[in-house]
Amino acid sequence: MVVESEKIYTVSVVMIISSCLLATFFGIGSYMMYNESFQDAFVASAIGAVISCIFFYFFYYIFEHNTYNSIFELNSNIFGKVFGAIINLVIILALVIITCAILFNLSSFLNLEYLPDSKTNMLEAILLLTLSYVCSKNISQILKVNQIFVFICLLNIILNVVGLFPKFEIRNIEPLFNAPKISILKSIGIYVILSFVSYFMLLIVNKKMVQDKDILKKRMIISLLFSNIVLIGIIFLAIILLGKEYIALFRFPEYVGLKQFGLFNMVERIENILSLQLYYNAFSLLMFLIYFIKSYLPNNKLAKFYPFIITFFIYFITNFLFEDTMSFIMLVEKYYAYVILIGLMTPVLLIFIKMHFFTKLPK
Amino acid sequence: MKRYILTFIVIVLYFGGLNSVRELGDLAIVKAVSIDLNDEGKYEISAIIIDTKEKENKDKGLLISSVGNSVHEAARNMVDVSSKKLYIAHMESLIISEKIAREDLENTLDFFIRDNEGSNSFFLFIAKDAKAKECLEKINEEEIDLVPFLKSTQKYKGNANIKSLNDVVKILLEKGRSLCVNTISLEDNIKINNMAYFKNYEMIGYLSENESITYNLVINEVDNILESVGEENSLVIVEIVEPKTKVNVKDCNVNIDVKGVAHITQTGKNITLDNIQEKENIEIMINNKIRDEIYSLFDNKRKEEVDIFGIGNLLYRKKNILYNNENYLNNINLLVNVDIDIVNTGGIKKAW
Numbered sequence: 001m002v003v004e005s006e007k008i009y010t011v012s013v014v015m016i017i018s019s020c021l022l023a024t025f026f027g028i029g030s031y032m033m034y035n036e037s038f039q040d041a042f043v044a045s046a047i048g049a050v051i052s053c054i055f056f057y058f059f060y061y062i063f064e065h066n067t068y069n070s071i072f073e074l075n076s077n078i079f080g081k082v083f084g085a086i087i088n089l090v091i092i093l094a095l096v097i098i099t100c101a102i103l104f105n106l107s108s109f110l111n112l113e114y115l116p117d118s119k120t121n122m123l124e125a126i127l128l129l130t131l132s133y134v135c136s137k138n139i140s141q142i143l144k145v146n147q148i149f150v151f152i153c154l155l156n157i158i159l160n161v162v163g164l165f166p167k168f169e170i171r172n173i174e175p176l177f178n179a180p181k182i183s184i185l186k187s188i189g190i191y192v193i194l195s196f197v198s199y200f201m202l203l204i205v206n207k208k209m210v211q212d213k214d215i216l217k218k219r220m221i222i223s224l225l226f227s228n229i230v231l232i233g234i235i236f237l238a239i240i241l242l243g244k245e246y247i248a249l250f251r252f253p254e255y256v257g258l259k260q261f262g263l264f265n266m267v268e269r270i271e272n273i274l275s276l277q278l279y280y281n282a283f284s285l286l287m288f289l290i291y292f293i294k295s296y297l298p299n300n301k302l303a304k305f306y307p308f309i310i311t312f313f314i315y316f317i318t319n320f321l322f323e324d325t326m327s328f329i330m331l332v333e334k335y336y337a338y339v340i341l342i343g344l345m346t347p348v349l350l351i352f353i354k355m356h357f358f359t360k361l362p363k
Numbered sequence: 364m365k366r367y368i369l370t371f372i373v374i375v376l377y378f379g380g381l382n383s384v385r386e387l388g389d390l391a392i393v394k395a396v397s398i399d400l401n402d403e404g405k406y407e408i409s410a411i412i413i414d415t416k417e418k419e420n421k422d423k424g425l426l427i428s429s430v431g432n433s434v435h436e437a438a439r440n441m442v443d444v445s446s447k448k449l450y451i452a453h454m455e456s457l458i459i460s461e462k463i464a465r466e467d468l469e470n471t472l473d474f475f476i477r478d479n480e481g482s483n484s485f486f487l488f489i490a491k492d493a494k495a496k497e498c499l500e501k502i503n504e505e506e507i508d509l510v511p512f513l514k515s516t517q518k519y520k521g522n523a524n525i526k527s528l529n530d531v532v533k534i535l536l537e538k539g540r541s542l543c544v545n546t547i548s549l550e551d552n553i554k555i556n557n558m559a560y561f562k563n564y565e566m567i568g569y570l571s572e573n574e575s576i577t578y579n580l581v582i583n584e585v586d587n588i589l590e591s592v593g594e595e596n597s598l599v600i601v602e603i604v605e606p607k608t609k610v611n612v613k614d615c616n617v618n619i620d621v622k623g624v625a626h627i628t629q630t631g632k633n634i635t636l637d638n639i640q641e642k643e644n645i646e647i648m649i650n651n652k653i654r655d656e657i658y659s660l661f662d663n664k665r666k667e668e669v670d671i672f673g674i675g676n677l678l679y680r681k682k683n684i685l686y687n688n689e690n691y692l693n694n695i696n697l698l699v700n701v702d703i704d705i706v707n708t709g710g711i712k713k714a715w
Contacts, residue, residue, distance in 0.1 A: 117383040129373065146598050174680035245536035246529075249476070259482045260529065269452065269482055 049190025094343020537676020
């Protein structure tokens with residue numbers, strides 16, 4: 001379901017990584033890491049970022065050698081119709097669960113911090129309605145929306161660091177490596193697995209449509225490096241701002257930290273504006289996830305209604321899976337990483353093995 | 364027709380999100396709150412709310428009170444007297460009774476930490492020898508702005524510090540560190556008094572004025588302090604400006620280094636200040652006095668097993684094995700080094 005006439009530029013493509021990486025960790029990844037390894041979370045994230053390069057290599061190999069329009073087409077061709085369809089189904093299932101989790105996380109954040117008197121499912125409906133409209137557009141327009149969000153987020157992050165600078169206490173990272181080794185290893189695992197979503201999302205782009213392909217690899221690596229540095233920076237700054245005991249109290253510590261923002265004793269209590277970056281990133285990721293699911297469906301008369309149909313089902317699945325915040329946290333803590341591991345990482349590894357060792361690739 | 368139906372659905376959905384909208388006129392904007400525990404074990408909350416209708420007395424608010432089984436219930440019961448829901452986002456101070464500080468600090472603060480509206484950047488006080496509500500009544504009656512009051516006390520006297528609720532909770536949660544909180548008392552007027560100290564989550568007692576200043580000096584929370592040495596004709600009063608304290612730990616030794624400069628602000632007749640030796644003697648006397656005060660505070664609190672300077676926390680951060688010992692305070696060898704230089708003897712050339 002990809003129209004090849006659309007033009008996409010590498011800058012737009014590589015910006016997928018930054019918004020998706022920050023979004024996967026907001027409220028889910030960072031929460032899990034802080035609770036697992038406290039002040040060592042930033043060390044774990046740094047190690048995790050290095051290890052994730054290996055998985056990025058697997059992914060990039062597929063991205064580079066994929067001559068088909070999508071990963072689903074690729075699977076059907078290299079694994080055969082039956083096994084290919086099974087793998088595609090596993091990927092789609094994982095994407096649906098991730099979409100539901102991100103959607104519930106975002107709407108519960110909005111409910112908790114912005115609109116406490118509104119119902120979470122009402123917020124989900126509003127988000128999905130907007131998302132279905134955005135996803136009914138073509139990929140180049142979606143990438144432009146993301147590009148705008150990334151620039152806003154970047155400015156926001158810089159402003160946040162400036163306004164919070166006097167509140168940072170470097171002693172909050174002490175004692176380093178105090179968490180049990182197994183907890184640090186778990187945190188590293190969480191980082192590696194969750195960060196995989198960010199570059200997996202690059203697969204929504206058909207490489208044939210990219211205009212300046214020759215610099216794509218270089219820009220992808222730069223973007224990956226930059227996004228990881230920003231994410232590790234955010235985790236580090238949240239720790240030195242709140243301290244290990246305080247950070248573990250909150251579901252969205254980044255937002256709580258922003259409450260302390262102050263510029264020249266004049267600009268204060270603007271956390272709702274500053275935290276828009278958290279919202280924008282999550283919105284971008286949801287946009288890509290829904291578009292990804294849409295790209296699986298066949299191109300027919302119903303195609304223009306796909307985003308609305310997908311969001312309709314996502315709404316019900318989300319409410320079926322996650323009854324309330326507590327059950328959401330419990331489910332996410334237990335299964336979220338496994339969903340990504342089984343649903344996204346394993347298929348990518350299988351594709352890599354199949355392509356690298358068992359398939360003759362066109363030169 | 365389809366378009367109208369779609370537009371209708373969109374409007375219904377989007378405006379549904381405005382459930383949380385609240386007009387400014389519907390808000391009871393809270394300036395300060397007091398909480399007492401009454402004899403029945405119920406929470407009595409009083410709040411100064413900004414009166415948006417009153418145009419002349421801008422600083423004077425409306426004082427309203429209510430009672431409930433929990434802090435939240437008591438806060439909700441406010442609607443019985445004001446018809447508006449409390450809005451605590453701009454709250455500046457919270458005064459709690461001594462009983463709450465001694466018995467129920469954790470549960471009381473939990474409401475404020477959990478609430479998404481508040482910023483937790485307000486200041487916490489304990490009402491000393493008075494009901495918290497009485498203090499709040501006086502504050503409202505006299506139109507006292509507690510925040511500038513606290514900042515002046517911290518800056519010019521040093522027996523209070525300006526730690527917000529966020530900082531207080533952080534200290535409360537930290538390992539190996541005792542919490543000290545500002546107190547407020549009702550004498551003829553409202554007075555920001557000496558600090559109260561805690562062990563675990565319970566208030567144990569009050570520090571004296573000198574102890575409060577010494578505590579704030581060690582935790583780097585003082586701007587200016589006055590010190591006096593000698594008596595009558597040999598009296599010397601100095602103002603120590605922005606002293607800096609460093610606490611380091613090595614094995615069982617904890618070093619507290621205080622450095623700063625001082626100005627002589629008053630002297631007795633016998634102090635001539637016409638030779639360096641005399642100035643150096645005064646410096647030695649001041650340094651010794653501060654050092655003794657630090658030793659004395661540490662030793663007094665060590666007897667009560669209160670880690671007033673947070674040395675346990677420092678040991679924990681440095682992964683010192685001594686922290687694993689329950690009685691680590693008894694094994695600590697405290698070394699205090701005070702180095703205050705007198706750099707200014709005032710505008711007078713010699714004694715008169």
